[in-house]
Amino acid sequence: MTVTAPSAAAWAGARKDLVAGWRSRELWAHLGWQDIRQRYRRSVLGPIWITISMAVTAVALGILYAGLFGNSLEEQLPYILVGFIVWAFISGCILEGSDVFIKNEGLIKHLPAPISVHVYRLVWRQTLLFAHNLIVYVVMLLIFPRPLDWSLLLFFPAFLLLALNGAWVGLLFGMASSRFRDLNPIIGSVVQLMFFLTPIVWIYEDFLNSPNPAIAERARLAEINPFLHYIEIIRRPMLGQETVWHHWIVVLAITLVGWAVTMWAMRRYRTRVSYWV
Amino acid sequence: MVRIETRQASVDFPIFDAKSRSLKKAVLGVVGGNISSDRKVPVIQALRDINISIEEGDRVALVGHNGAGKSTLLRLLSGIYAPTSGTATIEGRVAPVFDLGVGMDPEISGYENIMIRGLFLGMNRKQMEARVDQIADFSELGDFLDMPLRTYSTGMRVRLALGVVTSIEPEILLFDEGIGAVDAAFLEKARDRLEELVKRAGLLVFASHSDEFLRRLCTTAIWMEHGQVKQQGGLREVLTAYKGKDPWPDDAMSPA
Numbered sequence: 001m002t003v004t005a006p007s008a009a010a011w012a013g014a015r016k017d018l019v020a021g022w023r024s025r026e027l028w029a030h031l032g033w034q035d036i037r038q039r040y041r042r043s044v045l046g047p048i049w050i051t052i053s054m055a056v057t058a059v060a061l062g063i064l065y066a067g068l069f070g071n072s073l074e075e076q077l078p079y080i081l082v083g084f085i086v087w088a089f090i091s092g093c094i095l096e097g098s099d100v101f102i103k104n105e106g107l108i109k110h111l112p113a114p115i116s117v118h119v120y121r122l123v124w125r126q127t128l129l130f131a132h133n134l135i136v137y138v139v140m141l142l143i144f145p146r147p148l149d150w151s152l153l154l155f156f157p158a159f160l161l162l163a164l165n166g167a168w169v170g171l172l173f174g175m176a177s178s179r180f181r182d183l184n185p186i187i188g189s190v191v192q193l194m195f196f197l198t199p200i201v202w203i204y205e206d207f208l209n210s211p212n213p214a215i216a217e218r219a220r221l222a223e224i225n226p227f228l229h230y231i232e233i234i235r236r237p238m239l240g241q242e243t244v245w246h247h248w249i250v251v252l253a254i255t256l257v258g259w260a261v262t263m264w265a266m267r268r269y270r271t272r273v274s275y276w277v
Numbered sequence: 278m279v280r281i282e283t284r285q286a287s288v289d290f291p292i293f294d295a296k297s298r299s300l301k302k303a304v305l306g307v308v309g310g311n312i313s314s315d316r317k318v319p320v321i322q323a324l325r326d327i328n329i330s331i332e333e334g335d336r337v338a339l340v341g342h343n344g345a346g347k348s349t350l351l352r353l354l355s356g357i358y359a360p361t362s363g364t365a366t367i368e369g370r371v372a373p374v375f376d377l378g379v380g381m382d383p384e385i386s387g388y389e390n391i392m393i394r395g396l397f398l399g400m401n402r403k404q405m406e407a408r409v410d411q412i413a414d415f416s417e418l419g420d421f422l423d424m425p426l427r428t429y430s431t432g433m434r435v436r437l438a439l440g441v442v443t444s445i446e447p448e449i450l451l452f453d454e455g456i457g458a459v460d461a462a463f464l465e466k467a468r469d470r471l472e473e474l475v476k477r478a479g480l481l482v483f484a485s486h487s488d489e490f491l492r493r494l495c496t497t498a499i500w501m502e503h504g505q506v507k508q509q510g511g512l513r514e515v516l517t518a519y520k521g522k523d524p525w526p527d528d529a530m531s532p533a
Contacts, residue, residue, distance in 0.1 A: 027396040110379040271359035
């Protein structure tokens with residue numbers, strides 16, 4: 001391992017960090033599990049609490065909003081549930097990503113390891129939480145069967161894309177907010193705001209097809225929100241709705257641009273993280 | 278091959294106080310028009326122009342007053358801090374022993390902590406499982422290994438951490454002092470173990486204020502002062518210059 005001044009660090013260093021981090025997957029996989037078990041240590045039900053609290057929230061809000069919007073429960077509840085599960089993953093990656101290095105200051109300053117290890121651990125932990133929440137989805141399918149077809153297989157590439165995005169967001173936001181400590185609260189409020197702006201509890205298509213042209217016009221604006229596309233690529237197959245490819249294209253484009261920016265930032269600032277935390 | 282080499286390596290710490298670390302300053306700086314001139318962050322020059330070459334088989338003592346840069350130098354040599362100017366080349370797997378508490382989770386059992394620490398030091402699960410008994414034996418913690426770490430005393434934690442680090446085969450062993458919290462009998466045991474470990478390790482850099490420890494483990498020395506290397510050479514020669522007197526006047530045969 002050669003550690004040089006930043007000017008000579010080059011792309012190889014950034015790539016090596018990612019590869020070496022990936023190779024220590026026994027480490028971050030173990031730590032990711034540990035994080036979850038840790039959270040529910042000494043509780044009788046353990047990680048099942050993740051599943052239960054998701055179920056309670058989704059059912060309660062499903063009933064509430066089905067009543068408010070005048071939708072049927074078998075339409076509203078699955079929509080909200082899947083939206084919540086996906087949003088939990090997305091917001092988890094962003095919120096925890098923005099202080100991933102600050103939280104791991106001790107480890108970063110005492111043990112030489114690629115910085116990507118901390119981000120892999122984070123995305124893995126979020127993936128495990130997501131898997132726990134999927135149990136609620138399966139139970140829901142038994143109660144409100146959906147017209148699922150082969151497009152359900154799109155769930156896998158869609159989740160892979162979400163995880164890939166979680167990784168660059170963690171690296172980039174993590175580096176930026178260890179340098180600028182104000183970013184963390186800013187990101188926190190933006191994520192909270194985005195929850196309401198993204199069609200998770202309200203059904204985007206209902207407004208799009210609204211007889212009132214003013215509402216239909218406004219609903220179109222939701223397309224500007226990148227989170228809409230992330231949610232749609234995975235929610236549509238899970239609900240058995242037809243595939244809308246332009247969501248995939250937008251997500252792919254953001255993924256590529258996001259990784260390009262992250263690699264540039266990794267090249268320049270990766271070695272500064274241990275100084276900043 | 279195992280070696281460490283630094284050329285003109287410097288480490289500068291930017292000191293961001295609450296104000297300069299915030300976005301506000303950076304953003305307002307852009308609005309003002311001249312960011313480059315007045316965006317200066319105070320910097321502490323922790324290390325300056327370090328030229329060190331440590332080869333396989335070297336056992337180097339690191340001495341110097343508090344704040345001389347010993348710990349920062351160890352972090353430079355481990356690759357935790359990349360030099361802000363100059364280069365540092367590290368070839369070999371590094372096992373740092375800086376703060377024995379870091380990376381330890383108080384809520385999980387001693388066994389679990391052994392596993393995690395081992396994974397951090399570059400071992401895999403299987404290798405660690407094969408070593409757990411040996412570590413349990415060495416640390417003399419017995420049934421306590423099933424208890425959460427928060428029930429341990431400081432000395433017991435040190436035993437655990439030392440047990441892990443001495444059970445692996447590091448190529449580069451970097452040791453910072455702070456292993457004082459163990460009882461005398463265990464310290465004696467740890468010394469023997471460390472001596473063995475040092476023989477197995479490719480190279481050792483050991484920062485300590487204990488002449489006794491240094492004499493048993495090291496052959497050469499680096500004296501740090503104000504972030505620079507003041508003197509490098511044989512252990513006895515450097516220690517004599519550093520302390521102003523021969524550290525082992527009664528012992529003509531001591532390693533020099």
